Amino acid sequence: MNFAQLLFPDFSLILCGYLICRYTALNRSVWQQVDSLVYLFLFPVLLFRSIVKSPLDLEAASSLIGAGLSLGVCAIALSYSLPYWPILGKRLDKRDHAASAQVGFRFNSFIALALAERLAGPEGLLLISVLIGFCVPLFNIGAVWPMARHANTGFLRELARNPLIIATSSGLAFNLMGFSIPAWLDPSVSRIGAASLALGLMAAGAGMELRTLRQGKLLAMSVLMVKHLLLPLIALGMSKLFGLNAMQATVLLAFSALPTASTCYVLAARMGYNGPYVAGLVTLSTLSGMLSLPFALGVLR
Structure with a gap:
């Protein structure tokens, strides 16, 4: 499989967003509004729709x-264990971490x-939607709790108003109750979803920022090592431990290397918190994905 060709459409949209933001009048202030639109409406x-549109067999x-x-759980534990690693932990800024x-x-x-x-057609789309549906609440809890604790803000309030948690939990509930989107409404909902993919990828490119990483290089390297090296290796072990079939293993490996x-x-x-620093990490992670996805799907699979 030609992974460069497989990944090109997504990374070309990321590059397109970066170039438009840096070299046209559609600068960062415009893309901040796009971020909000995608995060609060289009992507939810x-x-x-991805979760509701196909019957979900939880047993399978x-x-x-x-x-x-x-x-x-392994990913969250590894990420938050970094300050306790020998030698490394003492050099990390706790707030930035x-x-x-x-x-x-x-x-x-x-x-x-x-x-x-593109990897597995409609079945692959359903499988990744199921993973998203179950993992987004877990990951948002993992992301919000430490920052809420350090910033003394309401943890449950932050979770309750998170649009991704609302969308995934309601989608799973609708699916399991046997509800579906009416045929007359589905084309409109489908087009909203298509818009979210294109705009979301371009917004990721528009938000790329590297200058803020001049400090905190050790923290950046440690977090990205967990994300792009250790997680694909753990995913390979999980696929064997849980006896996943070929398609499920492929989806899990792709999921781990995103x-x-x-x-x-x-x-x-x-x-x-230090938003520009985190934006720099997002940029490096986006670039690292060009290596970790072929590693997971080509070498480990």
Whole structure:
């Protein structure tokens, strides 16, 4: 499989967003509004539709769900254990670590959905949607709790108003209750979802920023090592431990090697942390994904 060709459409949109933001009148202030539109409306609609549109057999998907949640717990534990590592821990700024640890386990759902459909068609799209549905609440809890604790803000309030948690939990509830989107409404919902993929990837490119990483290089290297090296290796072990079939293993490996969520810096900035530093980590993670995805899908698989 030609992974460069497979990944080119997504990374070309990221590059397009970067170039438009840097060299046209559509600068960062414009893309901040696009971020909000995608995060608060377009992407939740896409998640909801992806989960609702196909009947979900929890028994058949239980192994993949178990492997995904186990991978997520390992990722969160590794990311937050960094300050306790010998030698390394004493050199990390605790506040910056609280804001940037989320980079080590969150994932770019836009790339996940686009990639899964090209890898495995509609079935792959459903499997990655199931992983997103179960892992987004876990990862958002992992991301919000340390920052809420350090910033003394309401943890439950932050979770309750998170649009991704609302979309995934309601989508899972609708699916399991047997509801579906009416045929007359589905084309409109589908187009909203398509818009979220393109705009989300371009917004990720527009948010790329490297200058803020001149300080905190050790923290950046540690978090990205967890995200792009250790997680694919753990995913390989989980796929064997849970006895996943070939398609499920492929989806889990792709899931483990994804770039981090472009909304990491939005969450960090909104909660009063060093947003530009986290944006730099998101940039490096996006670039690292060009290596970790072929590594996971080509070498490990």
